[in-house]
Amino acid sequence: MHPAPSVIVFTALSGLGFGLLAFLALGIPDVSGTTAFIFFFLGYALAVGGLISSTFHLGNPQRALKAFSQWRTSWLSREGVFAVLALSVTGIYAAALIFLDQKLPVVGMIGAALSMVSVFCTSMIYGQLKTVPRWNQPMTPAVFIFFTLAGGALLAAQLKLAALFMIILGGAQLLHWMIGDKRLNQEGGTIEAATGLGHLGKVRLLESPHSGENYLLKEMAHEVGRKHASKLRMITILFACALPALLLLFTTPGHATAAIAIVLHLIGLFAGRWLFFAEAEHVVALYYDRHRA
Amino acid sequence: MTTLPQTTQKKLGLAIDLDICVGCHACVINCKEWNTSNYGAPLSDQDAYGANPVGTFLNRIHTYEVKAENKPAQTVHFPKSCLHCEDAPCVTVCPTGASYKRVEDGIVLVNESDCIGCGLCAWACPYGARELDAKEGVMKKCTLCVDRIYNENLPEEDREPACVRTCPANARHFGDFADPDSNVSVMSRERGAVPLFDEQGTKPVNRYLPPRPKADIQTDGDIDILAPFLDTTPSPQKGLLGWLDKALEAI
Structure with a gap:
């Protein structure tokens, strides 16, 4: 997306x-x-x-x-x-x-x-959205809720509580990725299923409906994110959860530590949210023969 | 109202014959022409004569190659427009009530004066049937030519969707799927048409008639299937030419 x-x-x-x-x-x-x-x-x-x-x-x-x-x-x-x-x-x-x-x-x-x-x-x-299998799973609301609780607790100066929520958030986020990686296949994510031509053999796109881009491709067939997905996942987990949680748990609480934790968490939050959109596959891209494993 | 009707009196839609479609894109052009010059915001193009032209279309033709093992590949032209689903996810996600499904005939429409252009309905559609117009900022989709099919100012033969009317191969058919004896219901039944991308649970009204099975030509490995028609070995000659042929062979 x-x-x-x-x-x-x-x-x-x-x-x-x-x-x-x-x-x-x-x-x-x-x-x-x-x-x-x-x-x-x-x-x-x-x-x-x-x-x-x-x-x-x-x-x-x-x-x-x-x-x-x-x-x-x-x-x-x-x-x-x-x-x-x-x-x-x-x-x-x-x-x-x-x-x-x-x-x-x-x-x-x-x-x-x-x-x-x-x-x-x-x-x-x-x-x-059933059309975006990676999002269509229970861990999506969990990730959003725990991001809110972790960030909210951090801004409300509840540093130990924030660290606890960050650890839970990290678990929820990892689960979201693990489940998400399997979702496209579970939802019949093949060009054969999308076109209903699978009974005739293997399907591939011979000619696109149009020579250029269109709204659907720009909006729903974004592929840059998936190329760097594993790096961005590391950044998300480290910055949104692991580093600020360690900092909050093992240093003396104060304005400085809280400020650093907030900056780290924000970097992780934005990286994670960018990836949330960028790596999500929309089934309409199957008609364009994208999302091939 | 974005609550879907329990049932609709009619289920107007298209039966599209994948065996017949030749991929000429005439339906794409006629759709764009009719829907640009009639109901609703025109279907705009951006950079139409430049390096990267894009534009809004309500109907697009993909062309696929389908290949079964040990069989020659076949080409399938695949027109795709709104399937006017009974369980239309594009309607229920709409925050403003701009998207709706009509109780009387099941057509899914967008009230453009209510559309805020958030694009969520296009995300909810598995078929790519909705495109946000870059100029008007409103969602465009197939109206099943609602301004043609009931239009008494048009001659009766023109009261069908522009794509159906223009198809030179007669691959597109318009009718009422709620009537089991309608043209589209009968041909869907006879050709074993199934709902497109059923895994998505949208209960589409439109049906695709699958390509008819090809004659089973056995190739037995690498023999050219055209071999029987190509007389590559000259038939034995008689008379002087036959003698000459033999004599030359013997040298």
Whole structure:
């Protein structure tokens, strides 16, 4: 799949933002006044910034409000609805905490839950697609959720907790790759299955429908990512999980270690998210005789 | 509304005969012509006369070579357009309700004034039937020429999709798959047509009629299959020429 920068930024930043907001809404860390304002401002900047970035890849962003209407069937619509609900409910908690010095724990818990549901909906935009077998597996939401929990805990200055979530994230990410590598074959990922001509023999593309590129190939037959997949996997695991987890567990906690851990984690997050898109195979490429093992 | 209808009164669609299609791309051109000059946003091209031309098409023809072991390869031209699936994943993923499946005839359409151009429906389609128009930023797909098939301003013989009307080989047929006695239902049954890429669970309405089995020509190794028709060894001559032939052989 084409790794569009707007979508990578959207999923990465909004995931981080909602993770931070979920911890803050649960009263972690226990802050108030200006400190609380700065924490919540960061959470909102990341979550809202990510959501705005997602509109950059739309053909007609002026109609984006219509995307809230089809929550009955569409995960993309649900994502929008839950994001707005999470931001609103958490906003009530934040306003009461910052301006009235009042803690509303029930509101906070609802806000935290809505934030996590919003991230789950984001993951299901991709996880639901049968056409992208690598994404269509239970570990897709798991990876998104644990990225959110690890990044959120890290930004909320819960360093030991962040290290724990990073270790779980690493496991979830490895499982996602192991399962993902087998998914295309499990879903009948051959040109013979796609064309229904397998009963006649082995099929190969003799002539493409068009001499140049087209929307389908640009969007769904991206192949650069797979060439460097193993290197990017190493970078993801090292930077998003292993290095920051080791740093947080075995050094004295402080602003410096936290800052380094955040930078490392962000590199891993963006590498992993880029790879998530770039290495995913879409079955339509089978008609173009791509994805041959 | 992106909730799919439980059933549709008609199941309009195409039966495409892979045995007959000659790969001339006339349907591609007529589709582009009709759908550019009629309903909805035109199908734009970018850099049409430049080094890297791209454009929006609703119908594309792939050409495959199929080869069974110890048999000559055969060519299959494979037209591909929207299959108007009963379980259309492109409809349910749409966040705005722009994509919908009609209850009356099962045609899957895009309401372009509601489309935000997010492209998720194109990702959800296993057949590559949807293309985002680069100029208009809205999703384009086969409408089954909904503006032809019910159009009383057209002569009756023209009230079928442009691709069907133009096919010079008669490889494309239009009809109602809900009616078991319709032309398309009968030919699909007789030719053993199966749903395309059934593993994806989309329940497509369109059917592909598989290539008919070729006459089984045994080659027994490396013998030229045309050998019987090529008189490579001259038949024995009689008279003076026959004597000359023998005499020359003997030298």
